[in-house]
Amino acid sequence: MLVQLLTNTPNPEQIVAAAARLCYSDSSIEQLLEQAPDQAAKLLQKILELGHYSVLEHASFTFGIEGISRACSHQLVRHRLASFSQQSQRYVAHDQPFEAIIPESIREHQPLLERLDVHMQKTHELYRDLMAAGVPAEDARFVLPNAASTKLVMTMNARELHHFFTLRCCRRAQWEIQDMAKAMLRLVRQASPLLFAEAGPSCLSGPCPEGTMTCGAIKEVREEYSQL
DSSP: OEEEEEEEOSSHHHHHHHHHHHTTOOSOHHHHHTOOHHHHHHHHHHHHHHTOGGGGGGOEEEEEEEEEEHHHHHHHTTOTTSEEEEOOTTTSOOSSOOOBOOOHHHHTOHHHHHHHHHHHHHHHHHHHHHHHTTOOHHHHGGGOOTTBEEEEEEEEEHHHHHHHHHHHSSTTSOHHHHHHHHHHHHHHHHHOHHHHTTOSOGGGTSOOTTGGGOOSOHHHHHHHHHOO
C-alpha cells in the first residue's frame, strides 16, 4: 500500500482560524489572515475543544492511494462527503496478471495460500480469454475478485477527515482501511499538526463507543496514537 498527500489547502490552520474569527469579528478578511501564529493556535485549540468543526471544512487534503483492494475501496467510498477518482476496470484492461491483495490471515495457511494463487491465476486466464473472445473489458471485469488491486485520488476536508479517522482508525475497523487511515493521519499531522493533533479513534477522548464489542485496549490505543 502506498499513501501520499498530493496537495492540501495552503496554510490550512491560518485559513481555518481566520474563518472562525470571521464569525465574531468586524475585521476585514485581510486583517483576519494576518493574526499572529500563537493567536491562531490558541483559537484552533478552543474550536476543537468545543467541537465547532464547521470551519474545518475550509481546509481540504488530497491523497494518492495505490495498492489497496477493491474490498477496501468499496468501504472507502461510503464516506460520501469525500471526492474520489478511481482507476476504472471498464477502461483499464489487465494485460498482465492483476495484482491481488492477500490478507495475512490467509498467508498464514500455506496450503490454502497455494490454492488461492491457483485460483487467481485461473481467474486471470478466464479474464484474458474473455477479452480475446471480444468480450468488452466492462463485462470481462465481472470475473475479477474483491482482492484485485486498485488506485485512486481522494480529497477530503478536515472536518470529514476527523470523522473518517474516528471510524477507520478504530481497531475494530477492517485491517486494510485501518492501515490506510493511519498512514493518512500521519501525513496530515505533518501538514497541519494543530488541526489533527487529537484526531484518531473515538476512544482517544472518551469511552469506547463499541460497547460489548470493544477491543478492550484503550490504554494501548491512546499510547499508540500519542506517538503516531
